[in-house]
Amino acid sequence: MNSTYDVIVLGAGAAGLMCAAEAGKRGRKVLVIDHAEKPGKKILISGGGRCNFTNIHTAPDRFLSANPHFAKSALSRYTPQDFLALVESHGIAWHEKTLGQLFCDGSARQIVELLLAECARGEVVVTCGETVRQVAHGDGRFTVTTDRQVAEAQALVVATGGPSISKMGASGFAYDLARQFGLKVVEPRPALVPLTLSGDDALFRDLSGVATDVVASCGKAAFREAALFTHRGLSGPAILQVSSYWRSGAPVAIDFLPQAGEGWLIAAKRESPRATLRSLLRAALPDRLADTLAERLALEGPLANATDAMLRAAEERLAAWTFLPNGTEGFAKAEVTIGGVSTAELSSKTMEAKRVPGLYVIGEAVDVTGWLGGYNFQWAWASAWAAAQAV
Incomplete structure (x- = not known):
């Protein structure tokens, strides 16, 4: 016999747990399923x-998407101050x-x-270490079959989520599921990546x-932060930021002395x-970098x-x-994924699929990707909250 719920959430990461907690607090009977042994694995390393x-x-202008306006609704209705209030209410x-x-x-x-703790308040059932074998839809209901249960x-x-940080079990499962239901997927690529x-x-x-x-x-996008040279190339916050805008064949420009005014060398002479x-x-940069640049400039x-x-x-x-x-360095080193389930398929207010009533897509699985620095978590909280008000 199948277990019956109001809402099944696939994924016990930031977005999944947030959505489950909020839906549970609204009186919904919620089940969360994740293949990882413990919830929130990506959160723990962040x-x-x-x-x-x-x-x-x-x-909204700090997020990349095929539709730059899509994120406005969710972000305006659940703000950083809202999540901060939740953090402070837990004494963190x-x-x-x-x-x-x-x-x-x-x-x-x-x-x-x-x-x-918020999930517990809403009496949400969280199950980990379960692999989803099949997702079916009929008569207005979704049936999820795992290696342990049918719900x-x-x-x-x-x-x-997306396939970024694949060593933690991340995959393109969300995209496969979206395609199963006829939803378009914007080609995923690594972002915030060396x-x-x-x-x-x-x-x-x-x-x-x-560093x-x-x-x-890269193009019109510019970020002032640290850059780090690695044995394979370039990394550091400034590089991770521009990587989201970079496409194969495009140049990346670096201003090594952003504090220097025009004509500084002639003035020094x-x-x-x-x-x-x-x-x-050498007075402005690490010695090894200064020496290399001086040699290149001859x-x-x-x-x-x-x-x-x-x-x-x-x-x-x-x-x-x-x-x-x-x-x-690919999805293995990418912090997030650009691309994902097309925003054209979803309601910006509720995150519900327009053509499949009752199906919602949130967080990194959606074609909305934030800058480095907490933006992707805020999208997780906001998109999750939006969906939780509608399920």
Whole structure:
């Protein structure tokens, strides 16, 4: 005999647990199913183990989607302040790190415990370590068959995320399910992911481990944060941010001295004609990086020996040093996934599939991807809350 619920949520991550908790508090009988042995696995490793649970600067223009307007409704109805109030109601201490990023003072486990406590309040049944074998739909009901049970509900919420961080069991399950129900999927690709270098750029791999504050840009997108050289290419927050905008064949430009004003090298020549480019770069950048850049620019000797035109050219190169990535480190290293279930298939107010009443898709499974820094968690909370008001 099948177990009967009002709502079945597939996925015990941030979005799934949030949706289940909110639906449970509205009196719905809710079942959560996840293939992982424990709930909230991605939450536990987020933010270096402290969970960057939201960003106070959340706004729709900080999310990528084929429809940039889609996220507005959910984000406006469940804000960072709403989730912060929930965090504080559980006595969780927090701090703002940089750029509006909020973290737990203690551990990411506190956020998982918060979500499970909220689920318990709503008498939600959370089952882990179960593999979904089949999802069927008929007579207005969804039937989910796992390796342990068969459950039925009028509403099915897909909150299984995307394939990013595949070593934790992440997969494209949500996309397979969407296609089963005839929903379009925007091609998924890795986002917030390190970029790889080859050819001439590969010489920078010798700087593996060196990090510095830069402005990294790709097309019209630009971010001022740290960049990190790795043995495979480029990483660090600034690079992860632009990776979401990067497409194969596109250049990435780095301003190594974003604090320097126009004409700084020529001014330095006037003030300290015996200074060298290498010494000036060493004063502003890590030594190994300064030496590499100076060698590439081939401006040896005192600045007095260089023409203003030569110095201007060096300045321009340092302000927009172009790299041509040959790829990314893929879903294995990507923090999130760009693409997913097309927003054209869903209601922006309720996250319900327009053509399949009772089917909802939330969180990372949807074609809405935030910047680095807590934005994707806020989308998880907001999209989950929106669906929970409708199921």
